[in-house]
Amino acid sequence: MESDVYKQLASFLDDLPAGFPATDSGVEQRILRRLFTPEEAELALHLTLLPEPAWVIAYRARQPIAETAHRLQEMERKGLLYALHEEGQAVQYMAIHWAIGIYEFQVNRLDAELVRDLEEYMPTWFDQSAWDKVPQLRTIPIGESISVQTEVMPYERAEELVRAHDRLAVAPCICRKERHLAGEGCDRPLETCLVMGTAASYYVQTGKGRPIDQAEAMAILAQCEREALVLQPGNARDAANICACCGCCCGVLRNIKRYPRPATMVGSAFLAALNAETCSGCGACEARCQMQAIHVSDGRAVLDEDRCIGCGLCVTTCPTQSLSLRRKPVSEQPYLPKDVIDTNVKLGQARGKLTTAGLVRMLARSKVDRLLAPKG
Secondary structure (H helix, E strand, O other), X not given: OHHHHHHXXXXXXXXXXXXXXXXXXXXXXXXHHHHOOHHHHHHHOOOOOOOEEHHHHHHHHOOOHHHHHHHHHHHHHOOOOEEEXXXXXXXXXXXXXXXXXXXXXOOOOOOHHXXXXXXXXXXXXXXXXXXXXXXXEEOEOOHHHOOXXXXXXXXXXXXXXXXXXXXXXXXXXXXXXXXXXXXXXXXXXXXXXXXXXXXXXHHHHOOOOEEEOHHHHHHHHHHHHHOOOEEEEEOOOOOOEEEEEOOOOOHHHHHHOOOOOHHHOOEOOEEEEEOOOOOOOOOHHHHHOOOXXXXXXXXXXXXXXXXXXXOOOOOOOOOOOOEEEEEOOHHHOOOOXXXXXXXXXXXXXXXXXXXXXXXXXXXXXXXXXXXXXXXX
């Protein structure tokens, strides 16, 4: 039955490292029905977290190769999976998380009904217990907020993350786009999400973003500082994206703001420091803080360290230089995975959904299918 395949797909996505938890209302299955045809939902069940060519997936799904290849191409266009395009090689397809992944890939497919369901589902998909242990995003400071005396790693500077890649793209922020369709949100710019490397190729290939050069990427980062946007790259030293987030629209920031101690839920090595004696009480910091971590009381700023995520937005416009960033003690700095694979493994283990044995079985299954599957 059609409803069964969507139930299976929801369970399949929930078994991926980032999860897709069920609700009493079943809104998660309504979302899947809006995005996937029954045939696409069935084919998605045969994807793995390993990139594979169409003929391997066709063999596993027991479907004709040409039909499977066409359907995979359409699913790529619709943002229902991830695809790797490398020159001289067959396109390879793999499963992708709900978020960060399928959700963000729907930036060109939003409508009022989908937005309504997404808003209903948002509090559920954000798994606080897993995010506490292995967040999918981390916060890095705005470059101008870091003093020359502060030691900063290359992966803690947005400019260095960008310079490490020769393939770059920019995409609209789906969170602000979604909030606009809901009649809410802010007037900050939409086109601010930076994508790098093979992810940039995917965004350009599927029309979800446009290619840019280093100079434009740097200009976008400068715009983010002016617009008080929090820089959130993927939670890995080798990040493939940098989100530019506001506290009123961003799904991640909106969720963690609901908790009393957001500082413990964000991968950040920094924390704001305040010299209240020199503060003039102008309120510029309060206006720029996206986490409600700072406010003015009795003519002086007051900093709530439990809410500070170390973005540095309060530092760059303080007229009396009463605010600065300091590096947290080593014992309080979160573990930073090497790459997205490391992040996913750690996240899956934190949720109890991914074991070493499970990874070995997945790899073995893919290798066997590659050996047995006919190529045409």
